[in-house]
């Protein structure tokens with residue numbers, strides 16, 4: 001079934017946030033002292049998340065990414081994932097994590113049927129990792145190893161590249177793909193107002209690729225089916241790939257294939273859309289038809305492009321921990 005938005009884009013991807021709690025305080029996402037620890041008695045229950053996912057698949061969603069906050073902090077996450085995995089029609093179930101709890105949970109995630117993992121990792125230098133995130137690097141590295149050991153064929157590492165903070169590590173990160181089945185994706189920081197991520201931090205994707213190319217020849221790769229906005233390359237002789245995600249320097253909205261739902265049940269047609277659509281009444285009333293119509297209307301209301309395009313780079317207000325990146 002093809003679910004098209006009014007701009008002709010095929011929408012088949014749902015990013016579903018399952019918690020707003022996080023065990024990191026990344027400077028560009030939720031810096032220390034800025035936001036109160038979110039209080040949320042309003043997070044969707046497992047049954048509500050399943051009902052929602054079933055409706056989403058019913059209108060044409062084929063891939064669901066579980067995100068947060070930190071999804072591995074949600075109680076019973078492995079069981080929720082295995083229930084989601086059983087939804088008929090769902091082609092891909094994937095998860096994004098900061099990796100802190102991954103070493104102990106990788107086996108459960110694999111057995112639950114999660115197909116691939118994205119791990120956020122912004123520095124390979126222990127002190128620097130602490131400065132950026134407020135936590136230790138070693139558990140994340142162990143988590144990535146454990147995920148590979150547990151049979152995940154590959155792990156994607158997401159690096160938010162910030163000028164003067166970690167951009168000197170680009171080549172070192174890229175080199176991780178030489179002997180390991182890793183995909184390292186370099187992401188331009190999006191200017192979110194109130195967060196430590198102004199436009200001065202952006203290292204454009206083209207500059208990142210140029211720096212890697214100075215060391216290693218790069219060959220462009222095909223985009224993945226059901227993939228996101230990354231452009232991929234392989235370094236000569238490498239087992240893994242590198243990619244760039246360029247929300248700031250090179251908008252990819254023309255290829256957008258996604259909608260989002262926050263952990264409290266608000267749907268968003270765009271990460272930056274001001275209009276959140278409350279799905280809870282349909283979830284509380286177990287109104288599948290109403291829910292599917294409402295999700296279709298969210299797809300129908302998707303803007304052509306995100307607000308950086310219209311508002312420049314002043315910074316847009318988004319609570320990433322609720323929405324899930």
Ligand code: SAM
Pocket residue numbers: 022028029067068069070071096097098118119120158160187188189190191192195197320321324325
């Ligand atoms: N806790 C999980 C994690 O760390 O991957 C999932 C949630 S986190 C909000 C999802 C992604 O959003 C992470 O890869 C993070 O780096 C990214 N993110 C958060 N704020 C960002 C920003 N200002 N610009 C670019 N990416 C951002």
